[in-house]
Amino acid sequence: MLDVKKIRQDFPIYETNQDLVYLDTAASSLKPKQVIDVVDHYYSKLGVNVHRGVYGLSYEATDLYESARHTVAKFLNAKFEEIVFTRGTTASLNLVASSYLDKMTEEDEIITSELEHHSSMLPWLHVSKKTKAKLKYVELDTEGRITVEAFKKVLSDKTKVVALTYVSNVMGYITPIKEIIDLAHQKGAIVVVDAAQAAPHMKIDVTALNADFLAFSGHKLCGPTGIGVLYGKRHLLNQMDPIEFGGDMSQTVDKFEATWKDAPYRFEAGTPIISGAIGLARALDYITSIGFDAIHEHVKTLHDYAIHKLEEVKGIEIYNKTAETGIVTFNVVDVHPHDAASIFDKNKVCIRAGHHCAQPITKWLKQIATLRATFYIYNTKEDVDVFVDSVKEAVRFFGAF
Incomplete structure (x- = not known):
């Protein structure tokens, strides 16, 4: 209690x-002083960039930033390299959808639902319009819930992507996501899970779920605004092209060619959200301790x-x-x-x-x-x-x- x-x-x-x-x-949740204090510590005692500085303050900031990635990985029971820091759930879900624009054809089908937050549905509506892939909706039951039975009715051999919420932000219902993931995988489809409302309320084990991608935001579980997480299976992340290009995400750069680092760094171009990641890690520790x-x-x-x-x-x-x-x-x-x-x-x-x-x-x-x-x-x-x-x-x- x-x-x-x-x-x-x-x-x-x-x-x-x-x-x-x-x-x-x-x-958006309220913020505890434990989170506020670590964010303040970064800005007042460090305030420098990560990864590229060859001096003590940068080493310390980098250690805090990458330790935050370890904390998130532990929180989700994921691997370190499967955690990408983003601006939030919206950015995470858009990253996946944008990276799949060149992987979809008019022969493919995408499944979503009327229960979705716009951030879960609209990226795939965009993909559908651009690629001519067919967008299909799981019919909700009389309470407004997603059921396994209804999902089976729209699942087909043409299904390539399933994008569904774990917990509805309007109805508060929990989707039977594990069963849905298992069924989708039988058809060779990937499943993208919007866990923005789930992460503050329930233990998420991406390994047990066998989720392909899963996203959540820091600000809904006592963390800072402007920081989010995209979990993705390593091999899938490394098959995706970045959608932002710049510093720290490239491996080699010549005048007419460039190569990218492996995930997660290929998706974190420029100066990352350092204070946000540090604050998020402290928020996860706080929630876990409760x-x-x-x-x-x-x-x-x-x-x-x-x-x-x-x-x-x-x-x-x-x-x-x-x-x-x-x-x-x-x-x-x-x-x-x-x-x-x-x-x-x-x-x-x-x-x-x-x-x-x-x-x-x-x-x-x-x-x-x-x-x-x-x-x-x-x-x-x-x-x-x-x-x-x-x-x-x-x-x-x-x-x-």
Whole structure:
């Protein structure tokens, strides 16, 4: 069981915002002082570039940067050379898709779903349009979930790429990704997993999953913004061409020819995101020290408590009562989410209003937008109570019931 009072002491934002009710972790998590301190240490005590400096400060910075890669590899049960640092999940997923532009033909098929964040779907929509490869969608069940049975119906001998979310950022559902990967591999397809929402909530073992590619962002699991990870099987990464060219990614350069380093360095052109990688490693250590079992139990308790209280409120519609990862997506009946959100903001309750960069699932819900609250390690039942009181106030204010 989490000691939330102790955990909240790690987050400086609560020192000056003691009545803050932050329920937007699915968009970006709060940052603990342990992460802030290591980022500050880099900038205040080092602040130099990595890899190329032949002096002490650069050696120290390089050691911290590459140690961060080891930390991420351990976090995912991957190999060191299979970890590429990027700007975030979006950059990671685009890197894979862009590298496959010259590997696809009009004979190939790509499978995705309406449950995807735009970052998971749009790169492959682009590939489809450029290569004429056929884009196919897994039909969602009545709850809005991806099922193995539905996946089997769109899988074929022509399937070359499967791009799916591990956890939906709107519905909070966990995809049966292991079973899907096994089926896709039987057809010779590669699977690209969007784990942006999964990484903060569950242990990910890419070796056990046998994932081909998997991506997540630091800022959703207590790390800095602007840093992300692309995991890729080594042989697949080395078959991919870089999409950015410049310093530190080339092996040899002549006037008319050049060769590239092996992964991961061929994909990290220029000065890398040094402070971000260092901060991400500390965030992963922080989350791991708490433990995913404890995180899941805490988040599930808050989610179930919130759903129980919300079910007693008339004038709202909840879309994902059975979510596994602490996301509550709902609307005040006949009230635009942006209007309803003003009530929450007045009460210092931070929730998200909009389509959450996932318009297909919003349209599947037959909504123009939704409200979304998410719970994490620093949230309490008192936060839920304030949140539910704000829901009731929004219903009364807009006369939804």
